[in-house]
Amino acid sequence: MSIAHPELDASKTVRSEDYLWKLNFGPQHPATHTTLRIVLTLDGERVVDAMPEMGYLHSGFEKIGEHLTFNQYVTVTDRMNYISPMANNVAWHGAVEKLLGITLTPRCSTIRTIVAELARISDHLLSNGAVGLDVGAFTFFLYAFYQREVIYDIFETLCGARFTNSYTRVGGVSHDFTPLVVQKIRDFVKNFPRTLDDMERLLTRNRIFVDRTKGVGVLSRAEAIARSATGPVARASGVTRDVRKDDPYLSYADFDFNICCASAGDCYARYLVRMAEIRESLRIVSQAIENIPEGPANVGIDQRTALPSKQQVYSTIEGTISHFELSMAHRGFEVPCEESYAATEAPNGELGFYIVGDGREAAYRARCRPPSLLHFALFPSLIKGHTLSDVVAVLGSLNIIAAELDR
């Protein structure tokens, strides 16, 4: 079947690059979800090359970290991965406490484990929901968002903020769990699995969704390791690595849960891993919520890091002094002149902070190891050879959060 004009059929004399055209994907595009840009080189509808461009949301978070105290900076970590701010709060203060050498109370570490896992559920819901949305499964996205709303509601009851929680403090948390919060989490754990079943029925074996994601954006195990992929992206490629198991922090060692892996390494495998991780997180939350240790949530006055309770402030001299010292500038913590790195398994991958202390109560250097950055670097190799419509599927399955990418 030849409909080409004989005069135009001299394709051999035309350079192949002439057929290629450039397409700017983003920075303002509904399917990037955040502000990032990809310059695609296309041959018809096929992606020949992709050049990711970032920095549109660069706000100098690491520079700000050198000027805000350890407690103030938690507000900035909220804005890194704003899909799961709680996980960032926990990661930041976990790193600070490692530098300062503070051991949390058992109650606090269980509370932080619960909120971090709730954050993981809400992050995975959005991430998978967005993949669904981008490849045309709008209902799935609404189911996911409705459940995220329930988690927001829990966080609002807990600390007054829905999105930017700023929940943790050095050596503790801003608000202890109340019976109402515990009840709401119990309700969520009880009701959510039914919705999750519905969601899986909607999408996991949906022919259109499977066709759009299976075999698209395949990342091999060797590539995943060589390119420093972590989290669900690496686990979907068969890297059995999870900081929660390898290097248990908080109370993860006390709970029974599995690491979810797949071997295919494509967008569909990443979707499946995230879905399975939601169930595992639910298991952790359901175990933890019934076993929250009694006792204070914050470390004691003698540690001189967390603000004492109002009752202590008004009725004991130690409490008054401690409150005063912590509230005054340059009188708070004793920070060693050392540096340390602490990693947590954030929903997106390994989120770590490399903090250098120089005696002041602000970090001398607050490096954030953002999982999104390394995952976005994977993008060109994953998309090459696929069609333009697969760009959104791959981008969604990597779960790139530009605020964390650029910081």
Added chain:
Amino acid sequence: MTSTSSPINDVLESLLGRFGPLTTSTFRGQTRVVVQPDALFEVLSFLKDSGFDLLVDVTSVDYLEYRGAPHRYGMVYLLASTETGQRLTLRVFLDDPNPCVPSVVSLWEGANWLEREVWDLFGIRFEGHPDLRRLVMPEEFTAHPLRKDYPMQGRGERHNFPIITRDHS
């Protein structure tokens, strides 16, 4: 990868045996090794073969205002093993006027953007990097903003950006 499961001390010992006396220290369970810039590439490639196959992060610290710091910059390489989960931190100290280390992109592809970020924000050059452009700051930018002598408010670059008018766009 024959020695993948060997404990961190064995790796350290063989590292010391091969590369001579290196300063090692431990803080909060984290083992750090200080190497010379010219030995960095060999050490990293040796560690990669000894089981530390994951490059977790490459970052830098500017010690300009750090009390008693003998060097201006510190490069930090965080390594981990995907098999054992062990971690190792490598540190290299550099000085002005030409802070430069060999690029490790040939060992780990993932180092590409991490090194670009360090170049962008600290101005440390990576020799042999395939594409050493700025990562987060705009191309026209001349300073390296995470250096300690760069003020947090900036130097007014924001007001001096070329303005694209409607006629030119």
